[in-house]
Amino acid sequence: MQLLTFGINHQTAPLAVREQVAFNAEAMDVALRDLVDNGAAKEATILSTCNRTEIYCNTTTPAQAVGWLAAYHHLPVAEIEPYLYRLPQAQAVKHAFRVASGLDSMVLGEPQILGQMKQAVRQAEQAGTLGFLLHKLFQRTFSVAKDVRTQTEIGANLVSMAAAAVKLAERIFPGIAEQKILFIGAGEMIELNAVHFAARSPRCITVANRTLDRAETLARRINGHAITLADLPKQLAQHDIIVTCTASQLPILGKGMVERALKQRKHRPLFIVDLAVPRDVEAEVTELDDVFLYTLDDIAEVVKDGLDARQSAVKEAEVIIDSGVSDFVHWMESREVVPTIRALRDQAERNRRHEMEKAVRLLAKGEAPEKVLDMMSNSLTNKFLHAPTHALNQVHGDEREQFLEVIHRLYHFNSEE
Template structure:
């Protein structure tokens, strides 16, 4: 069994490229189906290929498992889905196999590969990705083991180390930057665009500073009202946002929209109405919610998830000891997973033999059925055809066994007979080794 992963993240690819490969949660199932169909049609894999996709603002990663790897085909598929060349994707991505996949997945789940070192949100996102793969019927035994072990390692890392201590979240970083622009956040009006988990986190941090007004603008009114109720905030229809944008000093956006929802023209109009009083804007969405050109406006302070990197890295040195402890836990987890994986490979267990037995039995069955169909087509008696069918299958199954029972000396034949009895004679009779030797074909009573 081969395991491989292809991904891009905040270390390997710029924001706009990551946006090309961002998949909303409701897109995961059809995307997985398309990937599996593509891999199966590549002529290399069987219908049981396993797939899962993890897509967040910082990364998009494809995890696969099958009898044989299809690394190049996976790269071609992802490049095509994002509308770029395979060479360009290769220059901004990472391709991992077997133990390297496990190590990467364990580090991601533990928060070691995040922009915010030790952050816990990625673990929930990973669990959502696994749930989506399960619902799509794309998750098999191997990937399920990989992810369940990832969750167990992450739990051990968080309970045994201080990896999350001293960390600064994206939400806290946004508030810190806003407080550098505005002397008193309690006098500001804040607009949140979206109502997902990230917006809820940022709104919680801003609400602690008691801003003058908080408004939630969301595509789904019910969800927006539910979030607004937590903070005593007002709500706004997303369609009304351009008309009221000038009323707000800070705008934080994070939606699943595939296109920007706040354009350059809307912000320019808002600045004129504000008489060029500054606007603080944070775009936490991938792909972007706010057009990139907005950043060039003189009175706008626009930050993306990548712009926040220098802020959230504060405290990195203090957590280095915890990182080293976490890596030791991850090393142990990788060894355990690879041992489990090796047991499923031909050189490490009986999986190959079982697969070959099934294949041999299917071949025999297909041959006898084809022969039976020919006899029936010639008008042969159906009872006689069925008799010949059953006899043909039985003879094929027993031929090798009968031959082995006649090989070797008396002791070898007795051992073979004992094995054959246990495999084929499912009754209360004692093993052949406990019977009279004369009962075994090809032996003589001493």
């Protein structure tokens, strides 16, 4: 079993790099099957979020698996190599446990990543790429994450991305209650932000989404109204605060569209939070006056507030994780001897069947049962002991001492024997 985790995250790569290797949720099945069908991995799961893209796999060719990631996104390996981490075996197990527990998140202790990891596992299961090893890994991962979250205060005093977005908006505007807010997208991240902003009772809330049904569902929950993405060019100027997070592979808000909105607003400030990876807002928008654009990495600076209050829980969480890693690594090591155990049992079974058939033939010829049983037991004993005694006679020096020690352990001999 060759467990490997590799990828990039918010700690190793800037947003501009992370968005180049992000996976579209709708094409995840295709990507997973391509990774396995190409022979780069025997089984695989892809976790692709705003903060990370990492692949958990069972592979004997790590370089080929990494090469697949670059090739899939039409990138030379050298372009992403400086940002990549490769974590084999025990390191991969510990990383999975820490990610699921919220210890590796941009917001320490945030719970959203656990749901994202579970979704990644479901997608791998649907694609047929979740094999025996990864199934066991994630089963144990979710159990450890549950222990961390129930037995420590890792989530205490949590400052979420949504709360940070509200905090930034309140630096720009005297109060949220007088502003009109536009949410672009209707996924989990937008829902979290919508709830936080709605609690400030803004003048107006609009939800824009590719499909109107999903936009209307969220709008009803927060007392807003829904539009489609096609309505954005006309509606953009009417809003003061924009929070966007879609799965689009191309920008939703271009520099030209935002520039036209600013002219209609007579250059009243426009506050934009772009939480998407790849980004929903063209980077050139930052060049415009009267626009306050914050990306996911910008939000990270705000969420550091309250971090100290949770640091004391990290040591407790690491103890739980280390114990879980030790148990899982022991399980992996035990699985590696299974083929040898199976081979030993198969050989013993062949010997048993051979002697049994010989004994039955002798009994059929009228031989005394006692004599047949004695012959069969002697023959089995000789066959079972032939391999270890022959090997013992062939070894010399230090190797002989080591072999003797193994024999004593196998047969529970004491030193006198």
